[in-house]
Amino acid sequence: MATAAQIKSLIRSYSSEDKERFYTIALQVASHEARQGHATLAHEIRELIDNERRTEIKHLKVVPFPKDLKGLLITEESEIPMSSLVLSTSLEQRIQRIIHEYRQQNKLKSHGLIHRRKILLAGPPGTGKTLTAKVLAHELHLPLHIIQIDRLVTKFMGETSAKLRQVFNLIQQEHGIYLFDEFDAIGGERTSDNDVGEMRRVLNAFLQFIEQDHSDSLIIAATNNPKLLDHALFRRFDDVLNYQTPEENERKHLIENILGTFKGPRFAWKKILSASDNLSHSEIDHACRDAIKTAILSDNKKINASQLLDSIEQRNNAYLVR
Numbered sequence: 001m002a003t004a005a006q007i008k009s010l011i012r013s014y015s016s017e018d019k020e021r022f023y024t025i026a027l028q029v030a031s032h033e034a035r036q037g038h039a040t041l042a043h044e045i046r047e048l049i050d051n052e053r054r055t056e057i058k059h060l061k062v063v064p065f066p067k068d069l070k071g072l073l074i075t076e077e078s079e080i081p082m083s084s085l086v087l088s089t090s091l092e093q094r095i096q097r098i099i100h101e102y103r104q105q106n107k108l109k110s111h112g113l114i115h116r117r118k119i120l121l122a123g124p125p126g127t128g129k130t131l132t133a134k135v136l137a138h139e140l141h142l143p144l145h146i147i148q149i150d151r152l153v154t155k156f157m158g159e160t161s162a163k164l165r166q167v168f169n170l171i172q173q174e175h176g177i178y179l180f181d182e183f184d185a186i187g188g189e190r191t192s193d194n195d196v197g198e199m200r201r202v203l204n205a206f207l208q209f210i211e212q213d214h215s216d217s218l219i220i221a222a223t224n225n226p227k228l229l230d231h232a233l234f235r236r237f238d239d240v241l242n243y244q245t246p247e248e249n250e251r252k253h254l255i256e257n258i259l260g261t262f263k264g265p266r267f268a269w270k271k272i273l274s275a276s277d278n279l280s281h282s283e284i285d286h287a288c289r290d291a292i293k294t295a296i297l298s299d300n301k302k303i304n305a306s307q308l309l310d311s312i313e314q315r316n317n318a319y320l321v322r
């Protein structure tokens with residue numbers, strides 16, 4: 001018999017129309033029963049939930065879709081190598097692990113295991129989330145399909161979920177990397193105040209689609225607003241990578257990478273690193289390229305630290321104005 005707490009949670013999730021929560025608790029009841037030796041009951045409960053989920057997906061309203069997925073996806077081939085991505089050692093190792101598991105997927109499969117392929121990237125703007133998807137596409141020799149979330153989400157009832165289903169059908173059929181960029185547009189917390197019924201349905205559909213996806217494609221979702229993300233999402237992903245603005249050693253590495261042979265001798269690193277303290281990778285990238293442009297336009301072959309400092313200051317000031 002289910003515990004009192006489970007029964008109360010079941011009732012609560014039913015009244016708040018939180019189906020995912022309802023299923024989760026029902027599955028907990030099934031596990032509880034299995035542990036008690038009630039294998040048949042546990043099996044029946046799981047069957048009931050599976051059937052319920054299947055019918056739910058079937059009844060998602062399918063809206064006739066204008067000529068396949070045109071406009072919804074942008075496909076590109078990437079030539080960005082891992083070496084251009086500057087991250088903390090631990091994040092880098094996590095990305096290397098995704099690459100390694102992908103390359104060794106057959107070995108894993110022969111032991112009944114699946115390579116990590118559903119990845120959530122969270123962190124502030126300009127820290128390399130989109131770039132990571134491009135690097136993975138290059139390293140794994142896969143096309144990168146970027147889902148245009150703003151086009152996916154429409155105000156018409158049922159249409160967004162139907163489009164989402166089309167995207168997941170494609171994920172099944174066409175092997176590649178699928179990036180749901182700016183994911184919080186559909187991944188916002190299901191119980192938040194501004195929640196409208198349609199968005200809740202869309203998120204529920206996404207949760208079901210991603211859970212039932214057993215393709216070989218990589219599914220990456222990126223957001224710079226992790227607080228908005230519903231907790232039910234986290235457990236659907238094989239890995240969640242948290243991006244940060246760069247630490248001192250990463251800033252140095254990034255600047256050296258971008259300036260390359262433009263870097264002048266006796267570079268005043270201390271000043272540069274402290275001035276760039278609050279900037280994102282993307283802002284540092286911009287500052288470096290501005291300094292390179294200035295050097296080229298004034299026919300200089302090298303950049304000295306004060307020129308780069310000027311560009312960094314401009315970035316810092318822009319940041320203050322914002």
Ligand SMILES: Nc1ncnc2c1ncn2[C@@H]1O[C@H](COP(=O)(O)OP(=O)(O)OP(=O)(O)O)[C@@H](O)[C@H]1O
Nearest residue numbers: 084085086125126127128129130131224281282285
């Ligand atoms: N970790 C990084 N290493 C090297 N370059 C970076 C990194 N992060 C950002 N950049 C530079 O900044 C540009 C923009 O970064 P990117 O689009 O990956 O940011 P993002 O994290 O996806 O930001 P947003 O949340 O705004 O989408 C990159 O094309 C690259 O030039």
Ligand SMILES: [Mg+2]
Nearest residue numbers: 129130181222
């Ligand atoms: Mg991005």
